[in-house]
Amino acid sequence: EADIYQTPRYLVIGTGKKITLECSQTMGHDKMYWYQQDPGMELHLIHYSYGVNSTEKGDLSSESTVSRIRTEHFPLTLESARPSHTSQYLCASKLGGSEAFFGQGTRLTVV
Amino acid sequence: AQTVTQSQPEMSVQEAETVTLSCTYDTSENNYYLFWYKQPPSRQMILVIRQEAYKQQNATENRFSVNFQKAAKSFSLKISDSQLGDTAMYFCAFRSYNTDKLIFGTGTRLQVFP
Numbered sequence: 001e002a003d004i005y006q007t008p009r010y011l012v013i014g015t016g017k018k019i020t021l022e023c024s025q026t027m028g029h030d031k032m033y034w035y036q037q038d039p040g041m042e043l044h045l046i047h048y049s050y051g052v053n054s055t056e057k058g059d060l061s062s063e064s065t066v067s068r069i070r071t072e073h074f075p076l077t078l079e080s081a082r083p084s085h086t087s088q089y090l091c092a093s094k095l096g097g098s099e100a101f102f103g104q105g106t107r108l109t110v111v
Numbered sequence: 112a113q114t115v116t117q118s119q120p121e122m123s124v125q126e127a128e129t130v131t132l133s134c135t136y137d138t139s140e141n142n143y144y145l146f147w148y149k150q151p152p153s154r155q156m157i158l159v160i161r162q163e164a165y166k167q168q169n170a171t172e173n174r175f176s177v178n179f180q181k182a183a184k185s186f187s188l189k190i191s192d193s194q195l196g197d198t199a200m201y202f203c204a205f206r207s208y209n210t211d212k213l214i215f216g217t218g219t220r221l222q223v224f225p
Contacts, residue, residue: 031211042215094211102156
C-alpha cells in the first residue's frame, strides 16, 4: 500500500468557510498532483507540483490554491467554500518517470 | 488533444467468470502509456496494469490482462477468475511519453456477484 495520506477523509462545511485539504507522502516523491472527481465522472487535474516551491495549474480551472513548502506536503486550500466546490479531491505523487500513487481522497460537501 | 472513452458505465460478472472492460482513446502521438486503475469503495486508486505503446506484447498481471490494439486505439482489460474483491470502479488512463499528466476516462463500475 502506498504511503500517501489525505486528511480529512470526509468534510462537511458551511458556505464561506476557509478549508485546507491535507496531502502528505513519505516516499520522497518529487511530483505531486491534485485531481477533482465528481460522482460518476473522470478525474480532472487541477494542480500539480514538480518540487518544492513549484506549483502549476492543471487542465481544469479551480478556485483552489496549493503550496509546496516541503517535499512531502502538498495542501490544497479553498479561501471561501461554495456548494459548487462539493466534490471528491484526490492527491497523487510520483518519483520521476515512475507511476503515480494515489491517496484515499477527501470527499468535500459544502452546504 | 488526447481523449479516453469508456463506453460501459456499469458491468457485472459472477464470481470466477471472466469479464472484459472496454477503453478507446484518441491521440496523434506514437509514443505513450496506457493504464488501468482500480478504485475500490475505500477510494484509494490502485494501478492494475500498464502498457507501453511501443510494445506489441499485451501486458499481463496475474488475473488481469489487456488487449492492446494500437491501430484501432483500443485498450481493453480482461479480468479472469473474477473475485469479490475485484468490485470497484475501473479507470482507463492515457499518458503521453513526454509528460506525466494522466488523462482519465469516465470509469466503469464493476460489480462481482457471488
